[in-house]
Amino acid sequence: MAKTFRVDVVSPDQLLFSGDATFLRAQTTAGEVGILAGHAPLFAELAAGGFVVVTLEDETKVAMAAQGGFLSVSAEAVKVLAESAQLAAEIDLAAAQAALEASDEGSVDYYEARSRVRAAEALI
Template identity: 75%
Template sequence: MADKTFRVDVVSPDHMLYSGDATFLRAQTTDGEVGILASHAPIFAELAAGGCVVVTEADGSKLAIAAQGGFLSVNGDDVKVLAESAQLAHEIDIAVEREALEASEEGTVEYLTARSRIRAVEAVN
Protein backbone atom coordinates (compact mmCIF):
# COMPACT_ATOMS: atom_id res chain seq x y z
CA MET A 1 0.00 0.00 0.00
CA ALA A 2 1.38 3.39 -0.99
CA ASP A 3 1.65 6.14 1.59
CA LYS A 4 -0.89 8.93 1.33
CA THR A 5 0.53 11.96 -0.43
CA PHE A 6 0.15 15.71 -0.13
CA ARG A 7 1.08 18.62 -2.37
CA VAL A 8 4.31 20.54 -1.68
CA ASP A 9 5.35 23.83 -3.25
CA VAL A 10 8.71 25.40 -2.42
CA VAL A 11 9.14 28.96 -3.65
CA SER A 12 11.59 31.80 -3.23
CA PRO A 13 11.00 35.40 -4.35
CA ASP A 14 12.59 34.79 -7.75
CA HIS A 15 11.35 31.29 -8.69
CA MET A 16 9.57 28.02 -7.90
CA LEU A 17 12.13 25.46 -6.72
CA TYR A 18 9.85 22.46 -6.37
CA SER A 19 6.25 21.47 -6.88
CA GLY A 20 5.12 17.89 -6.47
CA ASP A 21 3.54 15.18 -4.37
CA ALA A 22 5.24 13.99 -1.19
CA THR A 23 4.73 11.45 1.56
CA PHE A 24 6.84 13.28 4.17
CA LEU A 25 8.44 16.68 4.72
CA ARG A 26 11.00 17.58 7.38
CA ALA A 27 12.00 21.16 8.20
CA GLN A 28 13.87 23.06 10.89
CA THR A 29 11.75 25.84 12.34
CA THR A 30 12.39 28.38 15.08
CA ASP A 31 10.38 26.10 17.40
CA GLY A 32 12.35 22.97 16.48
CA GLU A 33 12.32 20.35 13.77
CA VAL A 34 8.92 19.35 12.39
CA GLY A 35 7.80 16.39 10.33
CA ILE A 36 4.75 16.64 8.11
CA LEU A 37 2.62 13.74 6.89
CA ALA A 38 -0.59 13.85 4.85
CA SER A 39 -3.59 15.28 6.73
CA HIS A 40 -1.34 17.11 9.19
CA ALA A 41 -3.04 19.70 11.38
CA PRO A 42 -2.72 23.25 10.03
CA ILE A 43 0.41 25.07 11.15
CA PHE A 44 2.32 28.19 10.25
CA ALA A 45 5.97 28.24 11.31
CA GLU A 46 9.05 30.36 10.75
CA LEU A 47 11.96 28.50 9.13
CA ALA A 48 15.11 28.44 11.25
CA ALA A 49 18.20 30.28 10.08
CA GLY A 50 20.74 27.79 8.76
CA GLY A 51 18.16 25.04 8.29
CA CYS A 52 16.99 22.94 5.40
CA VAL A 53 13.84 21.28 4.12
CA VAL A 54 13.81 17.62 3.08
CA VAL A 55 10.98 16.29 0.93
CA THR A 56 10.33 12.56 0.52
CA GLU A 57 8.64 12.36 -2.85
CA ALA A 58 5.80 9.97 -3.73
CA ASP A 59 8.29 7.59 -5.42
CA GLY A 60 10.43 7.44 -2.24
CA SER A 61 13.27 9.63 -3.49
CA LYS A 62 14.49 12.50 -1.30
CA LEU A 63 14.99 16.11 -2.30
CA ALA A 64 16.75 18.57 0.01
CA ILE A 65 16.57 22.33 -0.16
CA ALA A 66 18.78 24.81 1.67
CA ALA A 67 16.30 27.47 2.80
CA GLN A 68 17.44 30.71 4.38
CA GLY A 69 14.59 32.42 6.18
CA GLY A 70 10.92 32.28 5.39
CA PHE A 71 7.89 30.30 6.45
CA LEU A 72 6.24 26.88 6.33
CA SER A 73 2.48 26.74 5.91
CA VAL A 74 0.43 23.56 6.22
CA ASN A 75 -3.26 23.63 5.37
CA GLY A 76 -4.97 20.29 4.79
CA ASP A 77 -3.00 18.38 2.17
CA ASP A 78 -1.28 21.50 0.86
CA VAL A 79 2.17 22.49 2.13
CA LYS A 80 3.94 25.68 1.10
CA VAL A 81 7.53 26.56 1.90
CA LEU A 82 8.05 30.28 1.31
CA ALA A 83 11.80 30.87 1.55
CA GLU A 84 13.59 34.21 1.45
CA SER A 85 16.27 32.42 -0.57
CA ALA A 86 16.74 28.75 -1.36
CA GLN A 87 18.87 26.32 -3.33
CA LEU A 88 18.45 22.66 -4.29
CA ALA A 89 21.05 20.36 -2.71
CA HIS A 90 22.24 18.94 -6.03
CA GLU A 91 23.25 22.48 -7.12
CA ILE A 92 25.52 23.01 -4.08
CA ASP A 93 29.30 22.55 -4.04
CA ILE A 94 29.81 21.24 -0.51
CA ALA A 95 33.58 21.87 -0.53
CA VAL A 96 33.00 25.57 -1.25
CA GLU A 97 30.37 25.75 1.50
CA ARG A 98 32.65 24.07 4.05
CA GLU A 99 35.33 26.65 3.28
CA ALA A 100 32.77 29.46 3.65
CA LEU A 101 31.64 28.03 6.99
CA GLU A 102 35.22 27.89 8.28
CA ALA A 103 35.97 31.42 7.05
CA SER A 104 32.90 33.09 8.52
CA GLU A 105 31.98 34.08 12.03
CA GLU A 106 29.28 32.01 13.75
CA GLY A 107 25.86 33.64 13.52
CA THR A 108 26.61 35.77 10.46
CA VAL A 109 24.53 35.53 7.29
CA GLU A 110 27.47 33.88 5.51
CA TYR A 111 27.83 31.29 8.26
CA LEU A 112 24.12 30.46 8.37
CA THR A 113 23.86 30.23 4.58
CA ALA A 114 26.83 27.84 4.40
CA ARG A 115 25.45 25.76 7.28
CA SER A 116 22.06 25.54 5.56
CA ARG A 117 23.62 24.41 2.30
CA ILE A 118 25.82 21.80 4.00
CA ARG A 119 22.81 20.41 5.89
CA ALA A 120 20.86 20.11 2.63
CA VAL A 121 23.64 18.18 0.87
CA GLU A 122 24.20 15.90 3.86
CA ALA A 123 20.46 15.19 4.14
CA VAL A 124 20.42 13.37 0.79
CA ASN A 125 23.87 11.72 0.93
Protein backbone atom coordinates in the same frame (compact mmCIF):
# COMPACT_ATOMS: atom_id res chain seq x y z
CA MET B 1 1.19 2.91 -0.40
CA ALA B 2 1.67 6.06 1.68
CA LYS B 3 -0.74 8.96 1.35
CA THR B 4 0.57 12.00 -0.45
CA PHE B 5 0.07 15.73 -0.18
CA ARG B 6 0.94 18.68 -2.37
CA VAL B 7 4.17 20.59 -1.66
CA ASP B 8 5.31 23.88 -3.17
CA VAL B 9 8.68 25.40 -2.25
CA VAL B 10 9.24 28.91 -3.57
CA SER B 11 11.65 31.77 -3.13
CA PRO B 12 11.18 35.29 -4.50
CA ASP B 13 13.01 34.44 -7.71
CA GLN B 14 12.09 30.81 -8.41
CA LEU B 15 9.89 27.79 -7.86
CA LEU B 16 12.24 25.15 -6.44
CA PHE B 17 9.80 22.27 -6.07
CA SER B 18 6.17 21.57 -6.85
CA GLY B 19 4.76 18.08 -6.56
CA ASP B 20 3.36 15.35 -4.36
CA ALA B 21 5.22 14.09 -1.29
CA THR B 22 4.78 11.46 1.38
CA PHE B 23 6.85 13.33 3.99
CA LEU B 24 8.38 16.75 4.52
CA ARG B 25 11.02 17.67 7.08
CA ALA B 26 11.88 21.28 7.86
CA GLN B 27 13.80 23.24 10.45
CA THR B 28 11.75 25.97 12.10
CA THR B 29 12.50 28.42 14.88
CA ALA B 30 10.48 26.13 17.19
CA GLY B 31 12.50 23.03 16.19
CA GLU B 32 12.50 20.45 13.44
CA VAL B 33 9.09 19.36 12.17
CA GLY B 34 7.96 16.38 10.14
CA ILE B 35 4.80 16.56 8.06
CA LEU B 36 2.71 13.64 6.81
CA ALA B 37 -0.57 13.72 4.87
CA GLY B 38 -3.41 14.86 7.10
CA HIS B 39 -1.18 16.90 9.42
CA ALA B 40 -2.95 19.52 11.52
CA PRO B 41 -2.77 23.08 10.19
CA LEU B 42 0.49 24.75 11.12
CA PHE B 43 2.26 28.02 10.43
CA ALA B 44 5.94 28.28 11.37
CA GLU B 45 8.96 30.48 10.73
CA LEU B 46 11.89 28.76 9.00
CA ALA B 47 15.09 28.65 11.05
CA ALA B 48 18.22 30.53 10.02
CA GLY B 49 20.66 28.07 8.50
CA GLY B 50 17.90 25.54 7.93
CA PHE B 51 16.83 23.18 5.21
CA VAL B 52 13.76 21.44 3.83
CA VAL B 53 13.70 17.80 2.70
CA VAL B 54 10.80 16.43 0.65
CA THR B 55 10.37 12.65 0.36
CA LEU B 56 8.62 11.48 -2.80
CA GLU B 57 6.45 8.38 -3.31
CA ASP B 58 9.41 6.40 -4.68
CA GLU B 59 11.41 7.27 -1.49
CA THR B 60 13.76 9.65 -3.34
CA LYS B 61 14.47 12.91 -1.57
CA VAL B 62 14.66 16.50 -2.76
CA ALA B 63 16.56 18.72 -0.33
CA MET B 64 16.83 22.48 -0.33
CA ALA B 65 18.80 25.02 1.67
CA ALA B 66 16.24 27.54 2.91
CA GLN B 67 17.02 30.92 4.44
CA GLY B 68 14.24 32.69 6.29
CA GLY B 69 10.61 32.64 5.42
CA PHE B 70 7.65 30.53 6.46
CA LEU B 71 6.12 27.06 6.33
CA SER B 72 2.35 26.81 5.98
CA VAL B 73 0.50 23.51 6.38
CA SER B 74 -3.17 23.19 5.45
CA ALA B 75 -5.42 20.16 5.09
CA GLU B 76 -4.49 19.83 1.41
CA ALA B 77 -0.97 21.18 0.99
CA VAL B 78 2.30 22.47 2.38
CA LYS B 79 3.76 25.74 1.16
CA VAL B 80 7.32 26.76 1.94
CA LEU B 81 7.91 30.45 1.27
CA ALA B 82 11.65 31.02 1.66
CA GLU B 83 13.42 34.37 1.52
CA SER B 84 16.16 32.56 -0.40
CA ALA B 85 16.64 28.91 -1.28
CA GLN B 86 18.82 26.57 -3.32
CA LEU B 87 18.40 22.96 -4.41
CA ALA B 88 20.88 20.67 -2.65
CA ALA B 89 21.69 18.98 -5.96
CA GLU B 90 23.18 22.33 -7.10
CA ILE B 91 25.38 22.79 -4.02
CA ASP B 92 29.12 22.12 -4.01
CA LEU B 93 29.46 20.51 -0.57
CA ALA B 94 33.22 21.08 -0.29
CA ALA B 95 32.83 24.78 -1.14
CA ALA B 96 29.93 25.14 1.30
CA GLN B 97 31.95 23.48 4.08
CA ALA B 98 34.90 25.79 3.38
CA ALA B 99 32.60 28.83 3.48
CA LEU B 100 31.14 27.61 6.79
CA GLU B 101 34.59 27.20 8.34
CA ALA B 102 35.69 30.63 7.08
CA SER B 103 32.67 32.53 8.39
CA ASP B 104 32.03 33.95 11.85
CA GLU B 105 29.44 31.97 13.81
CA GLY B 106 26.14 33.85 13.89
CA SER B 107 26.85 35.91 10.78
CA VAL B 108 24.65 35.89 7.68
CA ASP B 109 27.44 34.11 5.76
CA TYR B 110 27.61 31.46 8.50
CA TYR B 111 23.89 30.71 8.37
CA GLU B 112 23.83 30.62 4.56
CA ALA B 113 26.78 28.21 4.46
CA ARG B 114 25.35 26.04 7.24
CA SER B 115 22.06 25.84 5.36
CA ARG B 116 23.83 24.70 2.19
CA VAL B 117 25.93 22.11 4.06
CA ARG B 118 22.90 20.66 5.85
CA ALA B 119 20.85 20.45 2.67
CA ALA B 120 23.66 18.76 0.71
CA GLU B 121 24.32 16.31 3.56
CA ALA B 122 20.62 15.40 3.68
CA LEU B 123 21.05 13.69 0.30
CA ILE B 124 24.07 11.61 1.35
